[in-house]
Amino acid sequence: LKIKENRSSRRFKAIPGPRGWPIVGNIGLKPEIFPQQFKEIGDTHGSMFQLQILRKTFIVIQCPQILHEIFEKDEQCVNRPNYFLSENIFSGKDLAFGNFDEHRQKLKELLLEIIYKTPDLSEVTRQGVSCVMKTFYTDIVKTKGMNFNPDVPMKTFICDCFQLLIGKTLPESDTDHGMMWDLCDWLYRLIDPNVDSTLRIFPFLRFLPGKCGHVYRKSIEARDKVFRKVFDEHKATYEHGKIRGLLDVCFKTQMDENERTGSTWLTDDYIKGLMSDILLAGMTELLKAQRLYLLLMIHHPECQKKAQHEIDTVLGMNAPALEDFDRLPYVQATIMECLRYTSQTPLAIPHKCNTDVVIDGYLIEKDTVIIPNLWGVHHDDDTWGDPWNYRPERFLDENGKLIPEDHPLYKAFIPFSLGPRRCPGEKFSRTRLLMCLATLLQGFTFLPPEDGHLPSPDPRLYTTRYPMYEPQFECRAIPRQISATN
Numbered sequence: 001l002k003i004k005e006n007r008s009s010r011r012f013k014a015i016p017g018p019r020g021w022p023i024v025g026n027i028g029l030k031p032e033i034f035p036q037q038f039k040e041i042g043d044t045h046g047s048m049f050q051l052q053i054l055r056k057t058f059i060v061i062q063c064p065q066i067l068h069e070i071f072e073k074d075e076q077c078v079n080r081p082n083y084f085l086s087e088n089i090f091s092g093k094d095l096a097f098g099n100f101d102e103h104r105q106k107l108k109e110l111l112l113e114i115i116y117k118t119p120d121l122s123e124v125t126r127q128g129v130s131c132v133m134k135t136f137y138t139d140i141v142k143t144k145g146m147n148f149n150p151d152v153p154m155k156t157f158i159c160d161c162f163q164l165l166i167g168k169t170l171p172e173s174d175t176d177h178g179m180m181w182d183l184c185d186w187l188y189r190l191i192d193p194n195v196d197s198t199l200r201i202f203p204f205l206r207f208l209p210g211k212c213g214h215v216y217r218k219s220i221e222a223r224d225k226v227f228r229k230v231f232d233e234h235k236a237t238y239e240h241g242k243i244r245g246l247l248d249v250c251f252k253t254q255m256d257e258n259e260r261t262g263s264t265w266l267t268d269d270y271i272k273g274l275m276s277d278i279l280l281a282g283m284t285e286l287l288k289a290q291r292l293y294l295l296l297m298i299h300h301p302e303c304q305k306k307a308q309h310e311i312d313t314v315l316g317m318n319a320p321a322l323e324d325f326d327r328l329p330y331v332q333a334t335i336m337e338c339l340r341y342t343s344q345t346p347l348a349i350p351h352k353c354n355t356d357v358v359i360d361g362y363l364i365e366k367d368t369v370i371i372p373n374l375w376g377v378h379h380d381d382d383t384w385g386d387p388w389n390y391r392p393e394r395f396l397d398e399n400g401k402l403i404p405e406d407h408p409l410y411k412a413f414i415p416f417s418l419g420p421r422r423c424p425g426e427k428f429s430r431t432r433l434l435m436c437l438a439t440l441l442q443g444f445t446f447l448p449p450e451d452g453h454l455p456s457p458d459p460r461l462y463t464t465r466y467p468m469y470e471p472q473f474e475c476r477a478i479p480r481q482i483s484a485t486n
């Protein structure tokens, strides 16, 4: 472990960290560049260090071994710090932003069961994905090699999440088409540390004019619209046993349990909370990954060519399917390297210890907030050698196969975090990304826009507020061949 020792304090060693000011502590840090600043502090104080802010202790960890040890063992770091959003927007019934109590554990089990083990739903999403892929493809064909912002067709594709929820996508002509994005947008503003902490300390501000009140009211407005349109309308038309999407599986579970025992823990509020998590975590993260991947492919035409070569050799003219996941190791490596290099969820979602934790002679007290700096883990010189280079080959062995999961580099690759609170959408995201990005590279070569202006993909230049604001860009897509999706 790379923790640097400080002075010893009785039984336990003191966790090192930068000296702060009296009372306010290490208050000068900038949320916009937390991951970079944490990495720099780590270079001096070690890969686990503490910060004191207004007498509260935060432990930042950017060592994969320590994260494996404390996140995966004994369910000891599974809670969350308080979020204004959880109690005030979702009545404490969301999954991602609250403590891992009995109900949240059940909610997560239900989500995993639904995404990965419900045959009716797999069929619905399989059909849905191939239908959305066609629209996606056609949308890009329509750009006719001219400059376009890839977000536009991608957002339509990511309505796949919509598809997952209710079994259909809203046509673009529907005036409510953008409501999901509106909700995500406002909720992300609400969890910005500046807004979140102000509202937690002065909750009455939500009723007053000013930035915090505005963001709160807009979030409520966007939430109610989505709940009305997606949840209420869908529940009203639910026919018992007929599964159109994820929400129906929740309704079925709710009704079955009610019938069996006369009551259920799975109230409508929990289902709404789960649905919002999928939108907030799922849609935005998938969009980010796809956008960053394209940017990297344009900056690295040699990787784009190699990926296209593999797709042509393995799939020919056939459209990529979920089963092709293991047949495209190079494409997989380009996606893994994109997730590592960009570290798009740089600080995951902070955890809170639900018990005292002892690690390598250090004591982390119950209720301490742990910030996993995934960005720091993914850019550690000792682990990766050249962390600032985009180099997919690092995930391949000498035969061009993906390195095994017990390989030290694979163990240090943790974009979906670790342990009981790790991202439940990991496998879903990795297969969807592969399908989507392989389809794109099969059909098109992506080039910079005509004026050649393309932002740098270097993650040190992103503004990493919460969430990360990565570069927006325009590009061109030149058709390569008539693909099977056409």
Ligand code: HEM
Pocket: 095, 096, 097, 108, 277, 278, 281, 282, 283, 285, 286, 289, 344, 345, 348, 349, 350, 415, 416, 417, 418, 420, 421, 422, 423, 424, 425, 426, 428, 429
């Ligand atoms: C490239 C795509 C994605 C990335 C990089 C990503 C990454 C993450 C990370 C780092 C966390 C925090 C884990 C922790 O607290 O330690 C998380 C949580 C979560 N993600 Fe994802 N995610 C992605 C896509 C998705 C998708 C598609 C879904 C839904 C189907 C999803 C649903 C969730 C949920 C519900 C949580 C909260 C889990 C909990 O609190 O126990 N994510 N994700």
